[in-house]
Amino acid sequence: MEQTGACRFCGQTQVTGMMTGAEERDSKVTLNCDCPEGHEFRREERMKEKIQNANEQINALFGQEMMNHHIEPLQNQRFIAIMKELAEAAIRSQIRKATIEDEETGTKGYISVNSKGGVNIERGNTFKYKREI
Numbered sequence: 804m805e806q807t808g809a810c811r812f813c814g815q816t817q818v819t820g821m822m823t824g825a826e827e828r829d830s831k832v833t834l835n836c837d838c839p840e841g842h843e844f845r846r847e848e849r850m851k852e853k854i855q856n857a858n859e860q861i862n863a864l865f866g867q868e869m870m871n872h873h874i875e876p877l878q879n880q881r882f883i884a885i886m887k888e889l890a891e892a893a894i895r896s897q898i899r900k901a902t903i904e905d906e907e908t909g910t911k912g913y914i915s916v917n918s919k920g921g922v923n924i925e926r927g928n929t930f931k932y933k934r935e936i
C-alpha cells in the first residue's frame with residue numbers, strides 16, 4: 804500500500820514512499836508542496852539557516868576563535884548582539900549596510916549586502932599607523 808502525507812498548510816496529499824510516522828510523512832509533503840504557504844515556509848526556513856550561519860560567523864569573528872590570529876576576543880557582548888541583529892536585518896532585506904564601533908577598543912563591525920545579495924560580515928579597527936615628520 805502506498806503511503807501518503809498531507810501538507811500542513813493546504814492539506815494536499817502526496818505519495819511519500821515508505822516512511823515511519825504520519826508526522827514524518829506530513830513534514831516531507833509540507834516541504835515539497837507547491838502552495839503559497841509552502842513556499843513561504845521554505846523561504847523562512849532558508850532565512851533561519853542563513854541567520855544561524857551569520858550568528859556563527861559573528862561569534863567566530865569577534866569571539867575566542869580570533870585568538871588563533873592573535874586578535875583579542877571582543878568583551879562587549881552588547882556589540883556582538885547588535886551585530887547579530889543587524890545581520891538578520893540584512894538577510895531579511897531590511898537594511899543594506901551598517902557600521903558600529905566599540906566604545907572601548909575602537910573595534911568596528913560592518914554588515915553589508917553585496918551586489919549578488921550575499922551578506923558580508925567584517926571586523927576592523929580604527930587604529931591607523933601613521934607617522935608625521
Ligand SMILES: [Zn+2]
Pocket residue numbers: 810811812813814815833836837838840841
Ligand atoms: Zn500545501
